[in-house]
Amino acid sequence: MSATEAGSSRNRGTEYWVLGVLKWGSVAFFVTITAFPLLYMVSLSFKDISEVLRNPGDFFPSWAEISSLATYREVLRPVEDGGRGFLRLLRNSAVVAVATVVVTVGVGTLAAYAAARLQFFGKRTINTAMVLVYLFPAIVMAIPLFVLFSAIGLRDSLFGLMVVYLAQTIPVALYMLRSYFQSVPIEVEESALIDGCSRLGLIARVVLPLAAPALVAVGLYVFMIAWNEFLYALLFLTQSQELWTLPLGLQQLDNQEIPKTVLMAGAVIISLPIIIIFFVAERFLVEGLTAGSVKG
């Protein structure tokens, strides 16, 4: 690390200046590649398709286009009335995602507490197995699950889909909550035990209230995973239109007959809840993510 010229104040000045330019150039680059697509998606979702075809470069909607909300009306209207039935898809997605969250957080909390605080035979094996499951490709499991669920009649059902999501989300929840429980000082629990509290009473009265923020973060993550999931919905539900979730419904809009503006309106509808959740709970989620690492 020779620094022959460094130290002269003129060099420092140049460096400062160059770094400043680089920095603001980089900021501009990242704002462009992230904000521009977002802006484009929202703008196009309001546009009239014939306007877009006439002049693709001008993508800002006029006030008349915005206030008519024509694309959003078309996307949300039920299929029977010539719409795309997204209200129904919203409901389906919400049902699957909320059910997945409730079961995963419940089951995951119990398992994570055991993995963090109790000694038992086979603990390391179970922990390793869960990490491996978390890393295991979904597509490898997709075929046998498709065959199995077809055979037992669970394939075309939201319940079947939710069950499959559990296998993907429980390992994540277990992993994140375990590292959370390990970071909580054990002294509180010890004193409760000494005061005569049973283990289960301890979990209900001391551990869960303390872990509430972590449970919320994990719950939101699981919600996002279930809300965004596409592959299994495609495999299981394609034939039953009344059961489609939002990702599957949006994918079915990608064809020649349906205007791209309607497609973008659908994309905005599916993204909005996730973006709201993320920015309301950003601090929680980012800490949870970097501590537990979530599949994406």
Add this chain to the structure above:
Amino acid sequence: MKQRQRPAPALPAAPAPAGGRTLRQRDQRLAYGLMAPGVIIVLGLVLLPLLWNVALSLRELRLIELRDFNPLSTEFTLENYSEVIGDRDFLTLLRTTLLYAVLGTSLSLLLGLWAALTVRSAFPGRFIVRGLILFPYVVPVVAAAFLWKTMLNPQLGIVNAWLQSLFDTGNVSFLTQRSFEVNLLGLRFGLPAAFTMIVLFEGWRSFPFAFLFILARMQAIPGELDEAAKVDGAGAVQRLRFVTLPQLRGVFAVLFLLRFIWTFNSFDEIFLLTGGSAGTQVVSVQIFEYLFGNSDIGAAAALSLVLAIVLIVLLVVYFRFVSTEETA
């Protein structure tokens, strides 16, 4: 990784209470009870299907014959494997998948590092920029893919509109053509088109994930290190190279591993953007095609196991040669 790996402290063993068992024994029983639901669900949905997949891959089974499928029959055949591996395009398929995974992962890590360096120190609007950077990762993959598909659309996409007004190129169909003809100062050559787009999409979509991890690690580096290097007269480039980057080796090793595994298996991105056409066919989309295009369950199962085996081999190589202590 930033993770508090404290060994789980055991509670002090209490004298045997009225129940006759020690606290430790009761804890052990309780632990199994608490673990059971999660372990049963996960293993039931992963381990059993995995075994079943092996059985399926050894059968001649079509989608329509599903009703008559008997999992206990003992007629086995290796025909599915020879069909899948003997396919004319099998090597191309593997090469595309591998190249996609390596390039997509590298791009997302590099963009993530760059973004973390950009947002590392305070500036007005930093909070907003950080939030924006997370957008590509947060937005559902279906929405992101169709957003790109629309932007790159030859008739009404914004990218083509701008290209035409700037360079007067014809309509470029980025996602459906195999290569661009490039004419650079009389030098003519082809560049992969659709393949470049899926790599760019993967890099764009997953760099925020790398960004979060790298930024968290960067902020944990003691500020004195940088200060000391500054006092010693190190320039910005030297401080980056000799102070910051060495501290990031561990997080890079883990990120590369995670992103590589996920990108190697990724289905959604390519299925939605190109459907595997125009030189972008990867293993997971091919599995889907065996299943629904050819309604050949046996071949789909065989190829999915080949995918798992290739992945395991690559991981063994990785742990053997690339990373020893960092990811342990």
